[in-house]
Amino acid sequence: MPRLQALCCGRLTFDRSLFFPDESPGVQTTVPVPGYLVIHPKGKLLFDTGIACNAASDPAGLLGERIARLYRLTGGASDNVIAQLALHGLAPEDITHVVSSHLHFDHCGCNSLFPRARIFVQRAEMEAARAPGSTYDRRLWDLPLDYQLVDGEHDIFGDGSVMLIPTPGHTVGHQSLVVQVSRDRRYVLTADACYSKEHMDREVLPTVRWDATTMLESMAKLRRLGEQAGTRVLYGHDPMQWIEVEAAGGRLE
Ligand SMILES: [Zn+2]
Numbered sequence: 374m375p376r377l378q379a380l381c382c383g384r385l386t387f388d389r390s391l392f393f394p395d396e397s398p399g400v401q402t403t404v405p406v407p408g409y410l411v412i413h414p415k416g417k418l419l420f421d422t423g424i425a426c427n428a429a430s431d432p433a434g435l436l437g438e439r440i441a442r443l444y445r446l447t448g449g450a451s452d453n454v455i456a457q458l459a460l461h462g463l464a465p466e467d468i469t470h471v472v473s474s475h476l477h478f479d480h481c482g483c484n485s486l487f488p489r490a491r492i493f494v495q496r497a498e499m500e501a502a503r504a505p506g507s508t509y510d511r512r513l514w515d516l517p518l519d520y521q522l523v524d525g526e527h528d529i530f531g532d533g534s535v536m537l538i539p540t541p542g543h544t545v546g547h548q549s550l551v552v553q554v555s556r557d558r559r560y561v562l563t564a565d566a567c568y569s570k571e572h573m574d575r576e577v578l579p580t581v582r583w584d585a586t587t588m589l590e591s592m593a594k595l596r597r598l599g600e601q602a603g604t605r606v607l608y609g610h611d612p613m614q615w616i617e618v619e620a621a622g623g624r625l626e
């Protein structure tokens with residue numbers, strides 16, 4: 374069975390109405406940018422690599438004016454994927470698999486640091502990034518990496534313990550990860566298919582989305598998964614849930 378470890382790959386501070394468009398602007402929120410390390414007998418996998426490690430040195434230049442205007446990077450010196458891996462005695466070369474939930478700056482910002490890993494992206498996501506007029510930042514995906522484009526569900530290690538599941542809506546080719554850590558315990562890592570428990574409970578959609586109906590369908594699918602015995606859902610950017618995760622040192626057992 375794989376081991377699962379949460380990593381803090383950045384923190385973002387911004388106006389809460391970006392997350393909850395049903396609220397008035399003017400209230401700031403700070404959320405974590407999680408990544409996850411999965412240690413499996415057949416390889417070491419990262420689910421999302423967070424914000425580019427050097428982004429704070431020049432947010433507008435490295436992330437673009439629009440993102441720098443909307444979000445402040447408020448992570449500490451160790452809140453990036455490289456520092457987090459080092460805390461667990463790992464270097465980028467040790468990582469064999471990287472799964473990108475989608476190609477936004479806070480999820481694949483450090484992919485370029487993993488040239489030895491196979492990078493799993495949904496085909497629909499990559500096609501959207503490559504399409505004429507695409508709004509995806511080319512610096513995040515147009516890289517000499519060993520991409521494996523996936524269509525829908527995918528069993529990474531062939532034993533059912535680490536499964537990619539498509540959860541489109543936030544973006545066209547968004548995917549989530551299900552990790553079975555013991556016979557009766559599994560985790561559903563939603564990434565941006567659902568930012569937080571509050572979004573799930575109130576069925577609120579964020580401002581950033583590709584298609585509302587599709588996103589609601591993916592949220593319903595994640596909710597059904599979460600209702601199954603032994604399943605815990607970990608949301609994409611949930612400050613309350615992250616307090617619990619950090620209190621346990623990021624260990625997910
Ligand atoms: Zn996103």
Ligand SMILES: [Zn+2]
Nearest residue numbers: 477479565609
């Ligand atoms: Zn995100």
